[in-house]
Amino acid sequence: xxxxxxxxxxxxxxxxxxxxxxVFMGQILDNEPLSRTDIAFQAPTQIKFGVGKLANLGExxxxxxxxxxxxxxxxxxxxxxxxxxxxxxxxxGFHGSHYDLVGVFDDxxxxxxxxxxxxxxxxxxxxxxxxxxxxxxxxxxxTAKAAAVVATHGGRVSDYEGLYIVPGPCIPIVAIPTxxxxxxxxxxxxxxxxxxxxxxxxxxxxxxxxxxxxxxPELLRSLPAHLVAYTGMDAMTHAIEAFVSTDRxxxxxxxxxxxxxxxxxxxxxxxADRGNTDALSKVQIAASMGGIAFTNAVLGATHAIAxxxxxxHGLHHGLCNAVxxxxxxxxxxxTCPARFAALALALxxxxxxxxxxxxASEAVERVRSLNASIGIPGTFEGLGLEGDDATVGDITDAxxxxxxxxxxxxxxxxxxxxxxxxxxxxxxx
Amino acid sequence: MINYYTRDWVEAVVSRLRESAEFRxxxxxxxxxxxxxxxxxxxxxxxxxxxxxxxGECVDWTYESAATPWEAMRTAEYDNSWIMRSTCPYEMMAxxxxxxxxxxxxxxxxxxxxxxxxxxxxxxxxxxNLWNELAAQVEVVYDHDSA
Numbered sequence: 001x002x003x004x005x006x007x008x009x010x011x012x013x014x015x016x017x018x019x020x021x022x023v024f025m026g027q028i029l030d031n032e033p034l035s036r037t038d039i040a041f042q043a044p045t046q047i048k049f050g051v052g053k054l055a056n057l058g059e060x061x062x063x064x065x066x067x068x069x070x071x072x073x074x075x076x077x078x079x080x081x082x083x084x085x086x087x088x089x090x091x092x093g094f095h096g097s098h099y100d101l102v103g104v105f106d107d108x109x110x111x112x113x114x115x116x117x118x119x120x121x122x123x124x125x126x127x128x129x130x131x132x133x134x135x136x137x138x139x140x141x142x143t144a145k146a147a148a149v150v151a152t153h154g155g156r157v158s159d160y161e162g163l164y165i166v167p168g169p170c171i172p173i174v175a176i177p178t179x180x181x182x183x184x185x186x187x188x189x190x191x192x193x194x195x196x197x198x199x200x201x202x203x204x205x206x207x208x209x210x211x212x213x214x215x216x217p218e219l220l221r222s223l224p225a226h227l228v229a230y231t232g233m234d235a236m237t238h239a240i241e242a243f244v245s246t247d248r249x250x251x252x253x254x255x256x257x258x259x260x261x262x263x264x265x266x267x268x269x270x271x272a273d274r275g276n277t278d279a280l281s282k283v284q285i286a287a288s289m290g291g292i293a294f295t296n297a298v299l300g301a302t303h304a305i306a307x308x309x310x311x312x313h314g315l316h317h318g319l320c321n322a323v324x325x326x327x328x329x330x331x332x333x334x335t336c337p338a339r340f341a342a343l344a345l346a347l348x349x350x351x352x353x354x355x356x357x358x359x360a361s362e363a364v365e366r367v368r369s370l371n372a373s374i375g376i377p378g379t380f381e382g383l384g385l386e387g388d389d390a391t392v393g394d395i396t397d398a399x400x401x402x403x404x405x406x407x408x409x410x411x412x413x414x415x416x417x418x419x420x421x422x423x424x425x426x427x428x429x
Numbered sequence: 430m431i432n433y434y435t436r437d438w439v440e441a442v443v444s445r446l447r448e449s450a451e452f453r454x455x456x457x458x459x460x461x462x463x464x465x466x467x468x469x470x471x472x473x474x475x476x477x478x479x480x481x482x483x484x485g486e487c488v489d490w491t492y493e494s495a496a497t498p499w500e501a502m503r504t505a506e507y508d509n510s511w512i513m514r515s516t517c518p519y520e521m522m523a524x525x526x527x528x529x530x531x532x533x534x535x536x537x538x539x540x541x542x543x544x545x546x547x548x549x550x551x552x553x554x555x556x557x558n559l560w561n562e563l564a565a566q567v568e569v570v571y572d573h574d575s576a
Contacts, residue, residue, distance in 0.1 A: 037509065040548040163554045204551075247547060400534050411539035 058097025138182030181231030183291020234318030238290035308398035456485030513545030
């Protein structure tokens with residue numbers, strides 16, 4: 001017997017063949033084969049977490065070799081956060097350091113826009129910024145990333161649309177998330193709306209990863225309960241979709257599974273009481289973990305449907321994900337029941353001797369219960385959409401062209417997604 | 430006009446790839462072998478093409494076909510030295526070439542299979558898009574009996 005298993009016989013199973021060594025068998029995913037034999041994992045953003053961390057901003061930047069000698073800082077944020085005092089808090093965080101907050105651009109709309117990017121890029125250039133602070137939600141952080149590209153390399157944001165188009169490093173970004181879901185603080189992507197063309201400009205590049213993500217749960221205390229719920233479920237969707245995607249790999253799935261557990265345990269507490277520092281902290285960290293996971297393993301049909309409904313009906317992205325998630329999980333169950341059984345465990349369900357196939361659906365029920373506990377409606381009809389053929393058809397058409405769909409674990413034709421969308425809207429089977 | 434997914438068509442696409450300065454510039458990081466298996470095509474034949482690039486130059490290609498179902502080709506193991514291998518029915522490949530189906534829709538479909546180094550494929554996306562554009566510029570007939 002191997003010295004590694006001596007004394008723990010109860011946990012040891014063997015294959016019964018003499019030539020094979022005794023092995024431990026996992027209880028979460030057993031020993032399923034790799035779904036990819038070729039893996040490239042990226043998580044270059046340095047994450048600094050701490051309660052009240054923003055107060056030490058100057059010290060946290062100065063200690064880093066590549067940021068310590070820079071001085072000119074531009075803050076990109078939105079008007080609401082500026083009104084809540086984010087500028088003063090950042091100035092205070094720089095107190096006693098050599099950093100100079102040379103400009104504040106607080107004109108990012110709630111839905112990032114190419115015009116806002118152009119304006120922010122011009123502002124960054126005029127102020128000769130050496131560091132960009134991006135304090136806000138996904139719209140602010142994505143605007144800052146795109147502005148950094150344009151300010152560094154010139155042109156317009158549409159010149160860099162697509163994957164791996166950005167030609168080189170950009171002005172470093174320190175992302176300071178004030179919501180708990182987007183994951184943009186650790187991702188190499190940015191989604192910018194072109195409201196005139198009614199399209200989205202999607203950028204993906206290793207040069208878009210923020211240099212640093214500074215996570216301070218104090219910044220979530222003023223977030224309304226419903227936004228903690230929506231953005232928290234956005235994070236949950238990132239983690240679950242990354243865990244089951246066709247491009248999953250063991251590094252991101254480990255991160256995703258723990259993020260699911262942390263969100264299940266803490267999101268209801270954080271929604272109920274933003275004074276609960278421990279719960280807020282774990283939700284915030286889990287959101288970044290979800291971001292790392294989906295940056296590497298990509299997403300799935302929930303995001304394809306949520307992107308479509310969000311653009312067509314103007315609903316909050318996290319809310320759309322939250323409503324669609326249990327229906328898409330149900331749709332995917334049969335493709336990878338062991339994965340959903342693992343998710344059910346992470347979501348707090350008791351296996352009680354059930355097989356993976358029997359237990360997997362518990363994951364769906366746990367997500368439905370979680371949604372209900374934090375005020376998320378069960379269908380899009382509950383948010384004012386109608387289940388008529390035209391509405392369902394428009395959403396399906398858009399979802400069929402969303403790149404996330406290509407990574408959904410269950411392959412799908414148009415008719416499959418049409419049925420799924422109708423279920424998300426009306427709840428009817 | 431050239432019959433789609435025949436040896437003549439592959440030759441025409443390779444010529445365009447070799448003549449396009451824009452492609453050679455955009456594709457300078459394109460290296461390795463790409464394999465396409467096209468099932469149930471005209472003349473009741475399956476087809477397989479391979480395209481090998483070195484720094485964006487198409488240095489080698491092959492075209493083979495056999496009566497459908499070409500079992501040896503359909504069941505051949507994936508070779509890890511390739512960048513990717515895709516497999517789909519002829520009709521789907523034709524829809525993609527005509528622009529009647531988006532690549533996303535094909536990738537999501539159970540009828541389209543991709544194996545290989547997906548992360549590297551994403552990094553090569555710009556060159557791959559140009560390759561598709563050049564291929565789509567070849568005037569073709571889709572409904573034919575050649576193999």
